[in-house]
Amino acid sequence: MKTDRQLAKYLANLGYGSRKEMEAAIQSGRVTGSGDNLRFDDEPLDPAPGMVLMMNKPAGFTCSRADQGRLVYELLPPRFLQRSPALSTVGRLDADTTGLLLFTDDGKLLHRLISPKSSTEKTYEATLARPLEGHEGDLFASGTLVLRGEDKPLLPAKLDVTGERSARLTITEGRYHQVRRMFAAAGNHVETLHRLRFGPLELGDLPEGEWRQLKPDEIAALAP
Incomplete structure (x- = not known):
């Protein structure tokens, strides 16, 4: 069980206020319950660190x-x-x-x-300015595409065509504006971009x- 001082520090670290303010809140009865059932102003506490x-x-x-x-x-x-x-x-x-x-x-x-090093897959849904030409999937999967201003090739990425001007692209890197720059390298322009999946x-x-x-x-x- 936390002492009042320990509890005040914990609440301050959760962002409820300063330690002094939290000590006052405890003394005035604004903090109720115990253990995993602590409440502040009768509301459940925010998630613990590690959220x-x-x-x-x-x-x-x-x-x-x-x-x-x-x-x-x-x-x-x-x-x-x-x-x-x-x-x-x-x-x-x-x-x-x-x-x-x-x-x-x-x-x-x-x-x-x-x-x-994480190689976490991230999937994006892109709407494009111009129709896909058919070469984009092989280009992105090749592992040889070098973005403008860089010298290291991109890791292979998977393209799933979903429409004349739309596709889903799964990448395992997180370079600056990577998806937009990949389509630009393929001669197109991303009009809207939406991330559907992370790992x-x-x-x-x-x-x-x-x-x-x-x-x-x-x-x-x-x-x-």
Whole structure:
């Protein structure tokens, strides 16, 4: 059982306020229950450190706190930004890209997932400006495509054509604007881009702009 001082520190690390404010909250009875059933202002506590969240990112939001404009963190409870350890996105989606975006405050897990050695598959759905010509699948699968401004070939990627101007592309890397640049190298332009899958996780029917906490078995499958 945590002492009041330990509990105040724990609540402060979850972003509810300063330690002093949390000590006052405990004394005034705003914190109730015990163990795994603690409540703050009669609401269940936020997830403990080590959490992983999945969001269906809408267009117009950026992932870096250094960027201008609206940030994906605005779609989360404000106190999540005050958590310690800090909550970060697992990689980034550019402002115009929508779909599956992960967040975690687990630094080790974050680095495992974004490491070039992870080879985590990510599937995107792209709508293109011009009809596909038929050569794109072989080009992307070849392992010889070198993006403009780089000298290292991309790892093989899988293209599934879904329409005259639409396709799903599965990659295992996370280079800067990689999918958009791949289609540009093939002589086309991506008009819309939506991430459907990250490793074993699929976006499913999660509404745009909404988020949910991953279950322990989902986290275990994400980083076995």
